Amino acid sequence: MFDTKVLKINDKSLQIAKDYVLSGEVVGFPTETVYGLAGFAFLDDAVKKIFIAKGRPQDNPLIVHLHRDYDVDKIVKVEHDYVYKLREAFVPGPITMVYKSRGVVSPVATCGLDTVGIRIPMHDGAQEFLKSVDVPIAAPSANASKHTSPVTAEHVYEDLKGKIPLILDGGKCQGGIESTVLDVTTETPIILRSGLVTAEMIKKVVGRCEYSKNLPTDKVRAPGMKYRHYSPKCQTALFGRDELDKAIEFYNQSLKSGLTPYYMCDGEIAKKLNGNVLNLGNTASEIASNLYDALHKGEKIADVLIAFEVKTGSDVDVGIMNRLSKACERR
Ligand code: AMP
Ligand code: MG
Numbered sequence: 001m002f003d004t005k006v007l008k009i010n011d012k013s014l015q016i017a018k019d020y021v022l023s024g025e026v027v028g029f030p031t032e033t034v035y036g037l038a039g040f041a042f043l044d045d046a047v048k049k050i051f052i053a054k055g056r057p058q059d060n061p062l063i064v065h066l067h068r069d070y071d072v073d074k075i076v077k078v079e080h081d082y083v084y085k086l087r088e089a090f091v092p093g094p095i096t097m098v099y100k101s102r103g104v105v106s107p108v109a110t111c112g113l114d115t116v117g118i119r120i121p122m123h124d125g126a127q128e129f130l131k132s133v134d135v136p137i138a139a140p141s142a143n144a145s146k147h148t149s150p151v152t153a154e155h156v157y158e159d160l161k162g163k164i165p166l167i168l169d170g171g172k173c174q175g176g177i178e179s180t181v182l183d184v185t186t187e188t189p190i191i192l193r194s195g196l197v198t199a200e201m202i203k204k205v206v207g208r209c210e211y212s213k214n215l216p217t218d219k220v221r222a223p224g225m226k227y228r229h230y231s232p233k234c235q236t237a238l239f240g241r242d243e244l245d246k247a248i249e250f251y252n253q254s255l256k257s258g259l260t261p262y263y264m265c266d267g268e269i270a271k272k273l274n275g276n277v278l279n280l281g282n283t284a285s286e287i288a289s290n291l292y293d294a295l296h297k298g299e300k301i302a303d304v305l306i307a308f309e310v311k312t313g314s315d316v317d318v319g320i321m322n323r324l325s326k327a328c329e330r331r
Helices: 011-022 046-055 082-090 124-133 153-160 201-205 244-256 285-302 317-325
Strands: 005-008 026-028 037-042 063-065 095-101 113-117 138-139 167-168 180-183 190-195 235-239 261-265 278-279 303-306
Touching: 005 011, 005 153, 005 261, 011 037, 011 124, 011 167, 026 124, 026 153, 037 046, 037 124, 046 138, 063 153, 082 095, 082 201, 138 153, 153 167, 235 244, 244 261, 244 303, 261 285, 278 285, 285 317
Parallel strands: 005 167, 026 167, 063 113, 095 180, 235 303, 261 278, 261 303
Antiparallel strands: 026 037, 037 138, 063 138, 095 113, 180 190
16 A cells, blocks of 8 residues: 655656656656556566556556657567658657567566557656656556546546555646557558547548547447446436437436436537536537546536537547447447
8 A cells, every 4th residue: 555645746756756667666647638657668567566556457558658759669660651750740649659569568568469559748747757767658547447537636546546656746638538549550550549639630641541440439329339438436328419308308317316417518518408517618629628527527426427429520529439438328
């Protein structure tokens, strides 16, 4: 058990974080997407501690984070020239590229795969932390496995207090959903997880981009695609945009049963509803940025969260719906 400290990022806390990381402990840190749980990526035991703290399944590989001046090519092999264009356009930023590994990263982090996902975050605090430790950092989101991803230091504390010694506090994450994961080992880059760097944006730079066949997109109604992930600790219900009446009935039924329901929706739908509302905003970037915070708020104030499909017309909707449809139960 640790007496978990939450410290604002400054020279002193960065030195403490560095000492922990280099001695094989794991610490929380902010990025522009969500908070990460950082461990020295070359040390098997440090990486194991990440899986244990989160209760993460052993077969889900971790992303390796680097500061912007770190020589990525010491860790991975570039197999296709389009990678250089992608780096020019989107790195540092909310994109993880999966490369052929040179085998130096701990196999615990890569789950024994011959590939490794690399991300160079653009968040100032993340860069300061990564620069300070100056070693590759394996990091998943800093939440208990399956729970909603953390976008504030408090969220990390709620899930991991006692399990880690330190959380670096860099305020609220602005991006709000996890990085786009892009396989760059293939002739055509393949999106393994959708995020803020979208297929459209990648197509503009590379000329081509595909979604992985296994990626659930925005098909709320697709049966069998869902397993719980990103979930708040309250009852949830997800409705289509054309199911307002059904959602209102569900809300009223919940009230009658003595429960506290909240709608969680964008501004356009909020205008049509009466009662408790968590408004996610209007644009896709606002909605992405507010989604996890709303799920965290929701689980504290609501017994039932009633969510709606998001359709702003932006390509970012794919990433939002990927998270929302796993976090909330389709009705
Ligand atoms: P999380 O750590 O929860 O943000 O999730 C990391 C994501 O990156 C998961 O979807 C992983 O499956 C994916 N990922 C990490 N490394 C690899 C890899 N080498 N190959 C494929 N996917 C990866
Ligand atoms: Mg995660």
